Amino acid sequence: MTRLRPRDREMIFLPLTRDGRPAHPRALEALEDRLPDATDCFLFCHGWLYDEAEARQEAARFFALLDGVLAPLRERIVPLRLGLHWPSKPFADSALTGAAGATGLWPELERRSVKRSRGRGSDANVAVLRDLCAAEIPRSPEEEAELDALARRLARAERERGVLPLSAFHALSFWVMKRRAGEVGERFGRECLAPLWRSIPRPPRLHLIGHSFGAKLVTSIALGGARPESVTLLLAAFSAFAFAPEIPGFDRPGFYYRVLAERRIAGPIVVLRSDHDTALGTFYRAVTGSGEIDRHGEAYPGKRAGRLGRMAETVAASALGAVGARGVGAPELDLLGIQQTGIPRYPIVNVDGSRVVKASGFLLGAHRDIFHREIAALVGMAAGLLVGGPDGSRPKPVDPGFSP
Numbered sequence: 001m002t003r004l005r006p007r008d009r010e011m012i013f014l015p016l017t018r019d020g021r022p023a024h025p026r027a028l029e030a031l032e033d034r035l036p037d038a039t040d041c042f043l044f045c046h047g048w049l050y051d052e053a054e055a056r057q058e059a060a061r062f063f064a065l066l067d068g069v070l071a072p073l074r075e076r077i078v079p080l081r082l083g084l085h086w087p088s089k090p091f092a093d094s095a096l097t098g099a100a101g102a103t104g105l106w107p108e109l110e111r112r113s114v115k116r117s118r119g120r121g122s123d124a125n126v127a128v129l130r131d132l133c134a135a136e137i138p139r140s141p142e143e144e145a146e147l148d149a150l151a152r153r154l155a156r157a158e159r160e161r162g163v164l165p166l167s168a169f170h171a172l173s174f175w176v177m178k179r180r181a182g183e184v185g186e187r188f189g190r191e192c193l194a195p196l197w198r199s200i201p202r203p204p205r206l207h208l209i210g211h212s213f214g215a216k217l218v219t220s221i222a223l224g225g226a227r228p229e230s231v232t233l234l235l236a237a238f239s240a241f242a243f244a245p246e247i248p249g250f251d252r253p254g255f256y257y258r259v260l261a262e263r264r265i266a267g268p269i270v271v272l273r274s275d276h277d278t279a280l281g282t283f284y285r286a287v288t289g290s291g292e293i294d295r296h297g298e299a300y301p302g303k304r305a306g307r308l309g310r311m312a313e314t315v316a317a318s319a320l321g322a323v324g325a326r327g328v329g330a331p332e333l334d335l336l337g338i339q340q341t342g343i344p345r346y347p348i349v350n351v352d353g354s355r356v357v358k359a360s361g362f363l364l365g366a367h368r369d370i371f372h373r374e375i376a377a378l379v380g381m382a383a384g385l386l387v388g389g390p391d392g393s394r395p396k397p398v399d400p401g402f403s404p
Helices: 025-037 052-073 107-115 120-135 141-160 166-198 213-223 257-261 278-288 306-317 335-341 373-382
Strands: 012-015 040-045 079-085 205-211 230-234 269-273 332-334 348-352
Touching: 012 025, 012 052, 025 079, 025 166, 040 052, 040 213, 052 079, 052 373, 107 120, 120 141, 120 166, 141 166, 141 278, 141 306, 166 213, 166 278, 205 213, 205 373, 213 230, 213 257, 230 373, 269 373, 278 306, 332 335, 335 348, 335 373
Parallel strands: 012 079, 040 079, 040 205, 205 230, 230 269, 269 348, 332 348
Antiparallel strands: none
């Protein structure tokens, strides 16, 4: 087994452009240079609203925990740590919002929104948001449900007139950035990661770890053609029905069903959720769902009424990291319990982390509370390197044929 050199203990940090291309070729060259010596490559991707410095810090912090749980395996594996950053901030810097040079998805619309302009300008802003929403093309039933709900919210805002509801502006930007995460991941997987792995005679096993929107990004890497050994989704901010063979009320599969049907992941998809994730349990529901069904039970006027409307509303409002994967027969285990039992052999496993992931951060609740040894061990178990044991996770027993 190749011994670790000092540089091999360092994380490679790879920023991506907003269309999914590597922003710094040298980082990609470093990855290509070190891949042949590695046995396992762990890729970590952050969620929404992180700049490069924050993304680097979060990846380094998570890998430090992962290094701790993998330490007993140091003579058997050579891990490679890859941290990604994708442009995940839709808004201009708050200090620049009122300035002419402010940047963001829609800088002028953001300036007007932050100022809470009234009267005709506000009505025009809602109309612009409505047109932007109408221009989006859903790529799956769950996205269709989300966009329909958002369109109804904007229509209500336009009828009510007055102050532009910031929730509508944030809801549209939230939805667009969620879409961006998927597109960035798919292109990066298709044009960069998959070809790079194919170019190596004996490439390392690839393990994808994503948090929040980063969970959508890493799942899209698999959709783009990369063939990971395992995928761990931490408090994932996309639809709980995304892997389902049939979306309730639509009779069509979820966007990531192909990942399962075509067996693009050798091992399990592990979905960590928490009851204490306010961002997904409350905020996600508020921005992806309409927040209400009218008194006649018609959530989708002119399209779907009654029971079908309620099911579509449920699809729109259900986040993977809040309720777990739905419609796929995934078992649910407890994060602490799984340290003793290990991960069962299912394509998707839901893991309830509520006893560990329980921070009470302002507005977000426990949404960013992912830095726990038990979660790092969960990644190791998903990777097939650790198993459960009476005293907690431990290295997988050595195969009799193993030779360092």
